Amino acid sequence: MTTLNTSIRDAWSDRITSTLRPEDPEWVVSAKREAAELIRSKGLPTRRDEDWRYTDPAPLLEADWRVGVDGPTPPPTEEDIRAFTYWDASAVRVVFLNGRYVPELSVHRTRTDGLSVVPLSEVMAGKHPSVESLVAQQLTADRPAMDLLATGGARDGLVLRLEDGVEVEGPIHVLCLTDASGDDAYIPLFHVFELGGASRLTLVERYANLASSPRSFTNSATDILLGPGACLDHYTLEREAERAIHLGARHVRQEDRSEFRQTTFTIGASLARHDTEVLCDGDETTTSLGALFLGEGTQHIDHRILVHHRGDQSRSEQLFKGILDEGSTGVFNGRVVVDEGTHGNDAQQSNHNLLLSDDATVNTRPQLEIYADDVSCSHGATVGQLDPDSLFYLRTRGIPRGQAESLLTYAFASDVVDRIRIDFIRERVQEFLSTRMEFGNTSEMTQ
Amino acid sequence: MNLLEIKGLEASVGGKPILHGLDLVVPMGEVHAIMGPNGSGKSTLSYVLAGKDGYEVTAGEVLYKGKNLLDLAPEERAAEGLFLAFQYPVAIPGVNNMYFLKAALNAQRKHNGEEELDAVDFMNLLDGKLELVGLDRDLLKRSVNDGFSGGEKKRNEILQMAVLEPTLSILDETDSGLDIDALKVIADGVNSLRAPDRSTLLITHYQRLLDYIVPDRVHVLARGRIIKSGDRHLALELEERGYAWLLEGSETGA
Ligand SMILES: Nc1ncnc2c1ncn2[C@@H]1O[C@H](COP(=O)(O)OP(=O)(O)OP(=O)(O)O)[C@@H](O)[C@H]1O
Ligand SMILES: [Mg+2]
Numbered sequence: 001m002t003t004l005n006t007s008i009r010d011a012w013s014d015r016i017t018s019t020l021r022p023e024d025p026e027w028v029v030s031a032k033r034e035a036a037e038l039i040r041s042k043g044l045p046t047r048r049d050e051d052w053r054y055t056d057p058a059p060l061l062e063a064d065w066r067v068g069v070d071g072p073t074p075p076p077t078e079e080d081i082r083a084f085t086y087w088d089a090s091a092v093r094v095v096f097l098n099g100r101y102v103p104e105l106s107v108h109r110t111r112t113d114g115l116s117v118v119p120l121s122e123v124m125a126g127k128h129p130s131v132e133s134l135v136a137q138q139l140t141a142d143r144p145a146m147d148l149l150a151t152g153g154a155r156d157g158l159v160l161r162l163e164d165g166v167e168v169e170g171p172i173h174v175l176c177l178t179d180a181s182g183d184d185a186y187i188p189l190f191h192v193f194e195l196g197g198a199s200r201l202t203l204v205e206r207y208a209n210l211a212s213s214p215r216s217f218t219n220s221a222t223d224i225l226l227g228p229g230a231c232l233d234h235y236t237l238e239r240e241a242e243r244a245i246h247l248g249a250r251h252v253r254q255e256d257r258s259e260f261r262q263t264t265f266t267i268g269a270s271l272a273r274h275d276t277e278v279l280c281d282g283d284e285t286t287t288s289l290g291a292l293f294l295g296e297g298t299q300h301i302d303h304r305i306l307v308h309h310r311g312d313q314s315r316s317e318q319l320f321k322g323i324l325d326e327g328s329t330g331v332f333n334g335r336v337v338v339d340e341g342t343h344g345n346d347a348q349q350s351n352h353n354l355l356l357s358d359d360a361t362v363n364t365r366p367q368l369e370i371y372a373d374d375v376s377c378s379h380g381a382t383v384g385q386l387d388p389d390s391l392f393y394l395r396t397r398g399i400p401r402g403q404a405e406s407l408l409t410y411a412f413a414s415d416v417v418d419r420i421r422i423d424f425i426r427e428r429v430q431e432f433l434s435t436r437m438e439f440g441n442t443s444e445m446t447q
Numbered sequence: 448m449n450l451l452e453i454k455g456l457e458a459s460v461g462g463k464p465i466l467h468g469l470d471l472v473v474p475m476g477e478v479h480a481i482m483g484p485n486g487s488g489k490s491t492l493s494y495v496l497a498g499k500d501g502y503e504v505t506a507g508e509v510l511y512k513g514k515n516l517l518d519l520a521p522e523e524r525a526a527e528g529l530f531l532a533f534q535y536p537v538a539i540p541g542v543n544n545m546y547f548l549k550a551a552l553n554a555q556r557k558h559n560g561e562e563e564l565d566a567v568d569f570m571n572l573l574d575g576k577l578e579l580v581g582l583d584r585d586l587l588k589r590s591v592n593d594g595f596s597g598g599e600k601k602r603n604e605i606l607q608m609a610v611l612e613p614t615l616s617i618l619d620e621t622d623s624g625l626d627i628d629a630l631k632v633i634a635d636g637v638n639s640l641r642a643p644d645r646s647t648l649l650i651t652h653y654q655r656l657l658d659y660i661v662p663d664r665v666h667v668l669a670r671g672r673i674i675k676s677g678d679r680h681l682a683l684e685l686e687e688r689g690y691a692w693l694l695e696g697s698e699t700g701a
Binding site: 403410 | 524
């Protein structure tokens, strides 16, 4: 390890301990100290790490990030966040600003028995003993160093627990906003969702910046534990500002017959990195991961996925699609591991990329590691331009070239968009895409 | 007046010369059939007329409504009323068939300074056309040609033709692979567009279609040229005798 790396990891270690408060209970103190110590001993990733081969972590680690940056004064009002909530019919909305829970902007329209939704800050302040052990356990779980920077540094995030058999109607909306005064705010967040057996939930995590957009670094970690037969439909909408850096990591553990469905839209940030690790620990689990990422300018968007089949008779699928314009770059690093001695697993993986400019690039790296005999796996990756025959066909019907290109680009994205089961979000995403691709109303465009 | 005049057309695909000095005139209001052996250049001609990239015209000219057709982009040719029913219609997953039809019609209307149709007017227009073509309404909700059967694709081409009401329709083997009922649908579609100010170019291998759509002229395209033209009786003669007797004569001429 180089000296440079030593001083950087010391700085990060100090950033973590600087988030300690005198009133913190013992379990918080020890978890944060442990994270700080691990950073010092384990070090931080470099480009030599397999997981960071196509995204250099150095620039984002080296910058002089400040922790605990305050939000604007006066704090934003309901009116200020209207752009993110006007369409929101969620039963529960939890708002974080610069990594801190904002009770004034959060709403709990319904109270469901067996559902607890509380901010991590309150759990750390000893206000919710019932979820304390869950949080303490996840805080000390083994995880990559980059995620430790999030979990160790976080003072807030969403802690959600759903009791066995509870079904929550309507989505829960987690809105994580950044509005840092001045540059270089480091914003760690730690979310923990635990779904009891046969419970059901739809949850939307959304990351965005309020009006002004100084350089900021959001680092969020989301731990998801799915009990037997639990079902989570999870959405991540990331549209941070132009100069923002966004790292988001999801660690999912699935027990028997549980279903995890995740759809990610990555649109913003100068550098966005989304990690998803799913441990299919039980039998007969279902995992469906879908993502659409759109790059322009000099954006760099990296998706790393690991789906690990440890049980039998489970199904996993991955559908990742990138549309890269101008000088943007995309990365798909998708790994599927099927353990020795498992039976009847089915793992499908696909990554398709559309390059709209000669300067856009994508690195796609699908990896299957199959140690079982009784398994069905497939993977495919494509990188291409718009299909000339389709383009010609549309033009022979009178549709001008530009419009035909937009239409085909939109069509390319449609199967990921169609995954969205929440009507108002699907419509907003369609609206966004149609504006981005410069044509009018598309509500009737795809089936 | 001639709607289409092709003079000495030579064209190459991927550097390979396919059309070798092709002459053809289609007067306004007439239906002409083009027949010819496989690989003789019929589809190539249709692509050149529609403006496909990679089909390079090396000599000759094409006048459409008296103007140089080859100067126009494919979408401009379409807006000027030229329509090609593809021998192999392209499937476009993710683009809704109905949306596509409406976008096409409105793009053409806009180009021609006409008001675009709103959803209601479009549906009204479509209802009549659907009946004419006998296409299952459900196919409108699907992606363009995606997973359509061979016959459904061909009917979909005819539906587009019926909606767009082109001035010059070029049908490239639209009758191939169709059952008798579908054949009549195609014929009805073409015949319904028959008018003094429209023309049709039918590329076909079968005299059968010409029983339903009686052509004004029949041309034989072989080895990249029109080697014989005649009235509808020529099609009957070809049906009986094949192309060999014509090809022998053309070899020395080429
Ligand atoms: N892209 C290409 N590169 C090289 N040769 C081509 C290309 N496209 C077509 N050809 C050749 O051009 C010739 C004419 O093809 P075309 O499709 O026009 O024939 P056709 O008359 O429509 O035949 P069919 O009756 O079978 O439909 C054929 O020999 C074909 O192989
Ligand atoms: Mg052909």
